[in-house]
Amino acid sequence: MPAYRAPRGTRDLLPPDRVALARLEHIGADLAARYGYHPIETPLFEQAAVFERGIGAVTDVVEKELFLLQPREEDGERWALRPEPTAGIVRAFVQHGMQTWPQPVKLTMTGQMFRYDRPQAGRYRSFWQFDVEAIGDPGPAVDAEIIELAARFYAAAGLVDTTIYLNSIGDAACRPAYVAELAAYYREHLAELPAFEKGRLERAPLRLLDSKDERVVALNAEAPKITERLCDACAAHFASVRAHLDAVGVRYVLNPYLVRGLDYYTRTAFEAYPAGDDGQQSALGGGGRYDGLVELLGGRPTPGIGFGLGLDRVLLALEKAGVERVMEGPPVAVVVGSDPADTVTRLRIATELRAAGLAARAELGQRKLGKQLEAAARDGAHFAVIIGDELAGGHVQLRDLEAGTQRAVEVASLARELERAAKSHHHGVGEGA
Ligand code: AMP
Numbered sequence: 001m002p003a004y005r006a007p008r009g010t011r012d013l014l015p016p017d018r019v020a021l022a023r024l025e026h027i028g029a030d031l032a033a034r035y036g037y038h039p040i041e042t043p044l045f046e047q048a049a050v051f052e053r054g055i056g057a058v059t060d061v062v063e064k065e066l067f068l069l070q071p072r073e074e075d076g077e078r079w080a081l082r083p084e085p086t087a088g089i090v091r092a093f094v095q096h097g098m099q100t101w102p103q104p105v106k107l108t109m110t111g112q113m114f115r116y117d118r119p120q121a122g123r124y125r126s127f128w129q130f131d132v133e134a135i136g137d138p139g140p141a142v143d144a145e146i147i148e149l150a151a152r153f154y155a156a157a158g159l160v161d162t163t164i165y166l167n168s169i170g171d172a173a174c175r176p177a178y179v180a181e182l183a184a185y186y187r188e189h190l191a192e193l194p195a196f197e198k199g200r201l202e203r204a205p206l207r208l209l210d211s212k213d214e215r216v217v218a219l220n221a222e223a224p225k226i227t228e229r230l231c232d233a234c235a236a237h238f239a240s241v242r243a244h245l246d247a248v249g250v251r252y253v254l255n256p257y258l259v260r261g262l263d264y265y266t267r268t269a270f271e272a273y274p275a276g277d278d279g280q281q282s283a284l285g286g287g288g289r290y291d292g293l294v295e296l297l298g299g300r301p302t303p304g305i306g307f308g309l310g311l312d313r314v315l316l317a318l319e320k321a322g323v324e325r326v327m328e329g330p331p332v333a334v335v336v337g338s339d340p341a342d343t344v345t346r347l348r349i350a351t352e353l354r355a356a357g358l359a360a361r362a363e364l365g366q367r368k369l370g371k372q373l374e375a376a377a378r379d380g381a382h383f384a385v386i387i388g389d390e391l392a393g394g395h396v397q398l399r400d401l402e403a404g405t406q407r408a409v410e411v412a413s414l415a416r417e418l419e420r421a422a423k424s425h426h427h428g429v430g431e432g433a
Contacts, residue, residue, distance in 0.1 A: 009117070009125030017315070020325050021128060024311050025110050027156045028130035032108035035149050037132050040107040042088040044114075045069060048080040054087030054264060054297055059207065065115040067125070081114035085131040086264070086290065086306055087297070093135055094299035103136030104304075110311075122281035122316055129285075133306035135294065140237050143268040143289060143305055144244030150272060150285060150307050151250050157314055158323045161275035162284060165255040166245075167227065168238035169206075171266045171291065174231035179205055181224050189219055209259045212280050225256040234267055241268055264290040268305060274317045284317060285309030330380030332422045335362040336372035337387035345387055349396070349411070353385075356415035358422075360385075377401050382422060385414065 006012050013021060029039070048068060055062050067081035082088050089107055092098075098105045110130045117123050132149065134142050147164060154162040170178060183205035186193065193201065194213050201208065208216055209223065230238060245252055252270070260269045269288035287307025294302035318325075335350040343364055350362035361379065363372040369386070376384045386397040390408060398417060399406035409417050 007125070009119030009123075011124065011126075016325055020315055020318075021311060024130065024157055024314060028110055028153060028309075028311075029108070031149060031153055031156065032130075032132055035106075035132075035145070037106040037108035037134075040089060040092065040109050041111070042082070042085070042092050042109065044112065045079045045081050046088050046091060048078040050087050050091050050297065051080055051083060054090065054293060055084070056204070056264065059204070061115065065117045067114040067116045083115045084113055084308055085109050085111070085129060086133060086293070086308070089131075089133050089306075090135070090290075090293050090297050090299075090304065093302075094294060094297050098135070099294075099300055099302055104134045104142065105136055106132070106134045108132045113308075120281065122313055124312060127313075128311035129308040130311055131306060131308045133304060135304040135306075136302055137305070138291070138303040139268065139289065139305060140240040141244050143241045144248060144250070146287065146305055146307055147241075147245060147252070147270055148248050148250045150270075150287065150309060153309060154272065154284065154314070157318065159274065159284070159314065159317055159321065161321075163273050163275050163278070164250065164252040165258050165271050165273070165278075166242070166252040167255050167258040167269045168230060168234055168241075168267050169226055169259050169265055169269050169288075170230050170234045174229060174234055175206075175226070175266075178224065178226050178229040181229070182206065182209070185223050186219070192219060206259055209257055220257055223257075226259075227254070227256045237267055260286060260288055264293040264296065266291045270307075272309070274320070282313065282317070283310065284313050329359065330382070331359045331361040332381065333358065333360045333383040333385050333418055334372075334376035334379060334381040335360060335385045335387065336369060336376060337363070338369050338389070339387075340366040340368060340372075342387070345391065349385060349387065349414070353415055353418065356419075358415060358418055360418075373399075373401075383418060385418075 051066060052062055061083045065083060069079040069081065071077060071079060089109065093105065108131060112126050113129050114126050116125060119125060132146065134146060151164060169175065183201060186201050186205060186208060190198065192215055194215060197208050197211055197213060197216055209220055258269055258271055265288040267289045271286035272284040273282055274284065285307055289305040291303040293304060333353060335346045337346050346362040347364065350360045353360035363375065373384055381401060384399040384401055386399055388397065390396065394411050395408045396411055396414065397406050398409045
């Protein structure tokens with residue numbers, strides 16, 4: 001076993017995986033732009049208080065999973081790696097006075113998030129999210145638009161069978177009474193609660209609803225439902241979100257126990273799972289409305305909604321579904337030569353082809369021409385540019401590796417010839433010259 005390994009809970013993304021992730025990033029960026037979201041980038045770490053205040057101190061993400069950084073002595077601030085993007089984006093929204101921009105401000109970001117979670121399949125300490133946030137719109141239409149965007153992302157990624165769970169978790173008007181009722185219910189069943197949940201009961205009873213402990217999951221089946229306790233305004237908002245979703249043809253399943261793990265959510269909450277697999281480690285993404293968050297982080301009261309889709313989970317689901325990975329294209333041409341020692345010419349010609357915009361590789365080893373051609377074919381290159389004695393007269397051989405044909409081409413027009421040949425369907429370069 002090597003002495004140095006990637007930290008527990010992290011993975012190196014080797015080329016096929018990185019390419020697959022890049023494809024998802026690209027789909028996300030493309031869709032977000034089409035829906036009017038503008039890219040933003042925030043630091044990988046923030047003052048820990050941004051998460052403690054923003055996400056809530058009594059949440060799994062902050063209480064158990066926050067990745068705290070050890071500060072150097074001269075810098076006493078407490079920092080934490082970002083466990084999710086929303087708190088940092090809202091911090092930036094407030095800091096840069098975005099409330100004076102035309103509303104809503106629609107932002108998107110894709111990047112790595114960090115949670116000091118117990119590593120297991122599908123649960124990493126460093127993972128990727130595709131995120132969008134629409135800040136300054138109270139909904140309900142934008143709620144449906146965002147959920148539809150999430151559904152479209154999964155479909156575009158190649159996940160055909162995704163279930164979206166939907167709930168409303170109320171607001172400051174109706175949630176407190178519900179939470180009190182919920183706490184009373186749990187107190188009646190105190191003996192059945194595990195120690196950790198018991199400790200949380202008085203501080204954040206809502207958190208028990210998304211507990212992963214089997215005993216609590218069983219209790220939750222009989223717990224009072226928030227959707228039956230919504231105030232009129234929240235109930236109307238929720239009904240309208242559903243009507244908008246129906247109008248745009250997004251299918252969803254109502255789930256009254258979906259509360260999301262973070263404190264800042266109000267009203268709309270949703271999560272996506274691969275169809276038939278709603279295990280905790282399978283959640284493909286989630287989001288919701290956070291009408292109190294901007295104010296909580298020091299801004300003027302401003303409504304907002306967003307989602308974070310877990311790209312590692314999407315890759316795992318695609319793999320499970322047997323969706324084939326699209327690999328990066330092979331080089332169009334490999335430059336080889338009859339004089340193994342003449343790496344200077346091979347490098348020079350490949351450099352010229354690349355400067356002209358072509359994907360070209362040069363054989364930089366000093367092996368015999370036959371071996372060079374074998375390697376070019378193994379690379380999946382369409383063409384080999386063969387350098388020989390004719391170079392003195394300004395010519396090289398252009399060989400179609402699939403067809404096995406070749407002809408002489410002037411070096412001066414090589415890039416143009418290759419471009420034309422690569423575009424033609426049969427990759428044929430024709431016979432003779
Ligand atoms: P959350 O805000 O916790 O619901 O996270 C949003 C999405 O990010 C989840 O639905 C997952 O797809 C993904 N995610 C969250 N935590 C992890 C993790 N530890 N490893 C991989 N993906 C994660």
